[in-house]
Amino acid sequence: MATKIALVGIGKIAVDQHVPALKASADWDLAATVSRSGRVDGIEAFTDMAAMLEARPDIPVVSLALPPAPRFAYAEACLKAGRHVMLEKPPGMTLAEIHMLEVMAAERNLSLYATWHSRMATGVQPARDWLADKVIRRVHITWREDVRKWHPGQDWVFEPGGMGVFDPGINALSILTEILPAPVRVIKARLETPENRQTPIGAQITFSDNVTMDLDWRQEGPQTWTIEAETDGGTLTLTDGGANMSIDGQAQVTDGDREYPRLYARMADLVKTGARDMDLTPMIHVSDAMMLGERVVVEPFHF
Ligand code: NAP
16 A cells, blocks of 8 residues: 655755656555645645644655755754655764764664665666676766756755755766775865855865766866776776766666666665665765865856
């Protein structure tokens, strides 16, 4: 039988991905939304989280598709009301608030899932398997996209806690940390921040073990989400955010977009077993890059 779920923060990603994934899933029954202005046709809509928790004790699971800044307060309210919680990426604004949520969930035997949608891209698990027995000589990440296209008018990405270009960059890091057989650490970072904004619009990161990353949010035209790994057995390339994988230019895996259906299938499994999945490694790398990063002021940015 389908489990009732409430979806919170009816904005870009909720409409583009969460609602279609939930509607297509036999595991889930989208029973309510919480959003100050957004709603989904045919679904009971609340504008206040506390009101939904009070009125709908029959909904055991809440999925939070809000930006990271307000997410902690919403997640805390849900856990205190005894609900299992699924968190969009990044799971919060700071590591401390996510650790607090994890403790709260564990104390109450509730499921808590820090989702990383890019890890569910089709090429990621085959890439992990292929790299497992290789000597990796060099890895380079190129993540260049147009912030105006993917975050139209969303000023929160440039506010403190909004992460700037690490909002998409953390997707690349979620893949990197999934496919590498051993951990790496940030050694240095260069953060390009528009003079009228608080968070970077471009960044170049150097990790240990010859891993480098180039992030840019000013890319117009074709968008690039690529990870290339040179090894003793050839060069593995993940393109399109991990959807496609090739070895020495020969396509191995290509597929359409199944990331959000897979996230919700994973959440269904976690709820069935009362488990939690809270890998914060991608967030640790972002935090370290922000701590170590050399700051460079670049030209102002306006949507
Ligand atoms: P968004 O459209 O700006 O925000 C989602 C909704 O959250 C808004 O429509 C708004 O709904 C609510 N909200 C915004 N600020 C709020 C606040 N301060 N307090 C309470 N509610 C607030 O953002 P999004 O692009 O969907 O991104 C949401 C999350 O998904 C982010 O963590 C992002 O990293 C992640 N994500 C985004 C994309 C993408 O392509 N955009 C892709 C994958 C993941 P109401 O005004 O109706 O309350």
